[in-house]
Amino acid sequence: MWSRRQSRLRRVACGVEELRCRRREREAALRKARREQQLVSKRLLREDPEEAVGEDAATILGETEIQQFLRLAQRGTEEKEREKALVTLRRGLQHLETQQTFIRLEGSMRTLVGLLTCNRALLQLEAARCLHELSHSEQSAVAEACLPATSYLLTYLCGHSSDFIELCLYTLGNLIVESGAVRRQLLPQGIIPALASCIQSPHVAVLEAVGYALSQLLQAKEAPEEIIPSILNSTMPQHMLQLMQPGPKLNPGVAVEFAWCLHYFICSQVNNTLLITHGALSTLGLLLLDLAEVVQRTEDAGLELLACPVIRCLSNLLTEVAVEDVGGQMQLQDERVVAALFILLEFFLQKQPRLLPEGLWLLNNLTANSPTSCTSLLSLDLVEPLLQLLSLSNVVSILVLTVLCNVAEKGPAYCQRLWPGPLLPCLLNTVTFSDTEVVGQSLELLQLLFFYQPEAAQAFLQQSGLQALERHQEEVQLQDRVHALQQIALHS
16 A cells, blocks of 8 residues: 555656656747747837827838938038938938938038037937937848947947937947847946946936847857856846836836846746845845735736736746745745735736736746645635636646646645545546646545545536546546546545
8 A cells, every 4th residue: 555655656756757857848949939029129219299109101212312301411611501401311320221322422421429418408319310210210220320320329328418328328229129139238338337337327218228138149149158257246236126116216117127137037037036135036026016916906007018027927936946945035925925926817807818828937946845835725724816827728727727736736735625625527527628737636645635635526526527547548648647537536
């Protein structure tokens, strides 16, 4: 009898470890997809109401017209006339055809850089806006043509005009993401110290632009080796976490930008221990509580913009450290965290179903190595709300079942809270699914439940459970588990 129970336990442990391996593979794929998706993002600042109608309102400019407007901007007798010429050029540069013509013209970029560095503030601003239009181009050759201007854009980050600094930051952010040549030039020119200075700005618009430029830099393929170590050795991470602290001073736009920056830091795995030491887990946990509180007061659908990176950051950091090992930081095993996560899951279900897997991924990582989190889930009567999600999709079903496996593997006391109840009827349903991964996870949960709660196996037999399993006996991926479960049920 004892040897059979040992055998069952080894099977269970092996199955759970296999599931965890598959989970880690899915997590890696998700992080990779997010990184690749963000690499192509750019931002465009156009605050002129006359331009709100879009690119169709602008005229495509030919070589002669571009030369004429550059000459007029450079040598016009009236400043208003010179500014107007640059405005017309800028609007023309909204078109790819004009951009390509502009970079082919000999001396055009030199003239534009000259206007950027002149002593006329309005001309400088319009020249910077022209560069901004070029930085937003869909062709990397256009971005690389802006290389002669990057050192000046960096210099102006130390200026006094917050609007001008914001424009330079977004332009640099657009250029960073487009080309390795641009990044190779910006790094020795001092973009990291420049961003470290700008992150201390009192202006919200500047801080948001810093977050954007930094997130673009962090996504470069060479970032883990050549960029992130330098940033982690600066004061930027501490400032970044301060800007994400919940409270009356928290700006949602700024918090979103820096939450994604933190996500890219964590995904690089360069030094997550340092981030935890700086209080990243505490900040993220408090943000999660704050978001759950806000969700209950408002139906603002924009909340997911912050909730998504916060949940991803927490999920990834929890793979580095067990919940109970967080130490002096905010106690993530506090049941308020589990309660807050379920409030957000309900919000996602109603407003943003695509984010449900994100929240369930975090719940999986919270419960994987934490008996305290599992206890919170049970004491708050959250098993039934979890089971109600099983019908949504295979992805959601797998995550729900994985979370319940985490609870069941903690031992007999936890399984006693899972059965009797609605769990067994739900599992009798999921083992009939066509998706082998959903069925496999259901079998794993049944195996744990039967091992720690033999009475559940008897109930399973009485409810025609073995007949439900028979349909999977010929499926190679499931044969061993089906056979093991049949043996456990029959000998319980």
